[in-house]
Amino acid sequence: MNSHLPKIPLVNLSLQHQPIQTQIQQVIAEIIQRGDFILGQALAEFETAFAAACGVQYGIGVACGTDAIALGLQACGIQPGDEIIIPANTFIATIIGVMQAKAIPILVDCDPDTALIDLTAAEIAITSKTKAIIPVHLYGQMVSPIKLLDLANRHNLIIFEDAAQAHLASREGYRAGSFGKAAAFSFYPSKNLGSFGDGGMLITNDAKVAQTMRTLRNYGAQSKYLHTEIGTNSRLDNLQAAVLNVKLPYLEKWNGDRNLVAQYYNTLLEPLKHKGIVPIANHSSSRHIYHLYVIRVTEKSPINRNTLQEKLAENGIETGIHYPIPCHLQPAYQNLGNPGDFPNTETLCQQILSLPMYPGLSNTQIEQVVKAIELSINR
Ligand SMILES: *Cc1c(COP(=O)(O)O)cnc(C)c1O
Numbered sequence: 001m002n003s004h005l006p007k008i009p010l011v012n013l014s015l016q017h018q019p020i021q022t023q024i025q026q027v028i029a030e031i032i033q034r035g036d037f038i039l040g041q042a043l044a045e046f047e048t049a050f051a052a053a054c055g056v057q058y059g060i061g062v063a064c065g066t067d068a069i070a071l072g073l074q075a076c077g078i079q080p081g082d083e084i085i086i087p088a089n090t091f092i093a094t095i096i097g098v099m100q101a102k103a104i105p106i107l108v109d110c111d112p113d114t115a116l117i118d119l120t121a122a123e124i125a126i127t128s129k130t131k132a133i134i135p136v137h138l139y140g141q142m143v144s145p146i147k148l149l150d151l152a153n154r155h156n157l158i159i160f161e162d163a164a165q166a167h168l169a170s171r172e173g174y175r176a177g178s179f180g181k182a183a184a185f186s187f188y189p190s191k192n193l194g195s196f197g198d199g200g201m202l203i204t205n206d207a208k209v210a211q212t213m214r215t216l217r218n219y220g221a222q223s224k225y226l227h228t229e230i231g232t233n234s235r236l237d238n239l240q241a242a243v244l245n246v247k248l249p250y251l252e253k254w255n256g257d258r259n260l261v262a263q264y265y266n267t268l269l270e271p272l273k274h275k276g277i278v279p280i281a282n283h284s285s286s287r288h289i290y291h292l293y294v295i296r297v298t299e300k301s302p303i304n305r306n307t308l309q310e311k312l313a314e315n316g317i318e319t320g321i322h323y324p325i326p327c328h329l330q331p332a333y334q335n336l337g338n339p340g341d342f343p344n345t346e347t348l349c350q351q352i353l354s355l356p357m358y359p360g361l362s363n364t365q366i367e368q369v370v371k372a373i374e375l376s377i378n379r
Contacts, residue, residue, distance in 0.1 A: 007316035008356045008365050011190050015360045016254070020246055027242040039218070040238035046245045047201065050185075050193075053168060053248065054177045056203040058210035061236025062217050065164040065186025068200035069097025071234060072182050073132070075202065075213040076158055078103050082131035084160075087117035088326055088342040089349075090136040094162050095327050095336070097184070098134070106130070107328055109342040113281040115294070115352070116143045118344070119151055132158040137166035137176050139322070140192065140258070140291035141284050145174035160184070164200075165291040167193045168255055171284045177203050182213075187236075187244060192258070192291050193251050195240040257359035258290040264363060265293055265355065268370040275377050276301030280352075292322055293357040296348070302377050305353055311376035317369055320354040 017024070031042060043061050051059030062068050078084065080102035086094050089110035098105040108121040115138055122133060133152060135143035152159045159180035163169075166176035167185060177183030187199035202213050212229065215222050220231025266279055276298040282288045297305040309319050326345045328337030339346070355369055 005316060005368060008318065008361075008369060010318040010320050010354065010356050011358045012360065013189060013194070013358075015358065020250070023246050024243055027246055028239060031239055031242055037238050039235060040241075042238045042242035042245055043236055046236075046241040046248070049245065049248055050201060051203045053251070054183075054203055055175045056178050056183075057205045058203065058207070060202045060204075060210060060213040060217060061241060062200045062202065062213075063234040063236065064198040065184055065188065065200040066093040066097050066100075067217070067232075067234040068164075068184035068186070068202045069094060069134075069160075069162060070100035071213060071216045071232070072184050072202040072204075072209075073097065073101035073103060073160060075204075075209045075216060076132070076160060076181050076206075078131055078158075081129070083127060083129040085122050085125050085130060085133040085157075086162075087134075087136050087138075087345075088328055088337065089115055089117075089345040090138065090162070090327065091164070091323060092327055092330065092333070093164070093186075094134060094136055095333060097162075103131070104129075105336060107336050107342060109344045110348065112344040112348065114141065114283060115139065115280050115348055116141065119143070119147050123151060123155075126155050126157070130155070130157060132160050134160050134162050135180075136162040136164075137169060139280060139294055140165050140169055140289040141282060142166060142169050142171040142174070142176050144172060144283070145179045146172050149179060164188075164191065166289060167191065168251055169284065169289040170287040178205075181206060182209050187240065192255060192289055193244065193247060195236075196243050197237070197240055199236045199240045199244070201236065254359040255289040256286075258293075258357060259286050259288060261357060261359075261361050261366060262288070262290045262293050264366050265370065268366065269295065269373075272370075272374065272377070274300070277373060277377065290357055292320070292354045294322065294352050294354050296351040297353060298351055305351055308373065308376055309353055312369075312372055315372040315376075317372055318356065321349075321352060322354050324349055 047059035088107040161183035164186035182204035220229035
């Protein structure tokens with residue numbers, strides 16, 4: 001219907017990279033000249049800088065966020081057979097990380113308004129085997145640190161944060177990744193801070209966890225050819241770290257831009273609430289870093305989520321679903337639960353839609369997206 005209007009992608013990375021491309025090419029050229037590719041200088045710099053930005057002492061770069069979870073849990077002392085409580089409403093990588101650490105993932109439902117882990121459900125799921133809880137700071141908003149710390153202290157649990165979507169988010173005065181025993185980040189290209197490939201990091205204030213993690217990621221070697229742990233090869237490439245070093249100083253600004261985009265969406269979408277279009281609730285105001293801007297297309301809407309997504313696509317507006325199938329209903333993970341076990345998660349998967357969100361998305365584009373939603377549900 002409005003096919004003459006310019007298309008709007010879900011994310012636009014070239015917009016972000018274009019102004020810093022020369023700078024990036026220069027640091028890459030320097031590394032090529034030095035031949036400094038593995039566990040190099042840029043990596044050490046980035047580990048220090050990123051951990052400091054999160055208000056934490058140690059950073060250990062690894063190959064991806066999934067490895068940061070898997071190896072990070074082992075570094076925190078998780079043993080095979082330990083139970084770890086995680087939200088059913090997460091990206092599958094959280095579960096993969098737990099399983100690679102040979103721990104047992106215990107899924108719990110989410111809060112339907114925030115899509116974050118339901119801490120009441122989490123408390124009920126605690127058994128004598130429960131060793132840790134993994135809050136997933138989904139879409140860029142943290143799970144309440146105050147409530148989590150209270151829960152973890154009362155039950156003597158380790159908090160291990162999955163902060164893969166929450167670089168520099170904060171809530172209640174705590175920065176993402178700073179209040180648990182350790183936290184995992186991902187630098188997958190489309191994350192708020194992304195490399196030019198895969199990348200991840202564990203951050204922690206615990207010197208022993210940091211030391212074990214450095215060993216685990218490097219063949220379990222404490223020093224060259226002395227293997228004190230059964231480790232693996234999972235290091236953040238020096239080239240990727242160099243790219244991330246260039247990008248890190250811009251992260252606060254980019255996060256702020258995302259928050260402004262979200263605020264404008266919120267304002268424009270407000271009148272559509274009575275038509276069943278409801279944004280996921282923000283309990284972090286300006287410190288929600290909006291990795292994704294997600295709306296729910298509820299039962300009150302005249303059309304369902306899939307139809308809305310199709311109509312937006314016809315209008316040149318790309319959207320996403322994060323995530324369309326709950327983890328416990330995935331073919332490979334059906335032992336984690338049965339249909340109906342996590343009703344809020346299952347309903348959300350049917351209702352959620354991620355709208356275009358990136359630093360530099362203009363007000364005109366935001367208006368175009370909301371106008372298209374309005375037209376789609378009014379016909
Ligand atoms: C991206 C992501 C991961 C995994 O990170 P990779 O770098 O892709 O391995 C883990 N958890 C969540 C919530 C994520 O969004």
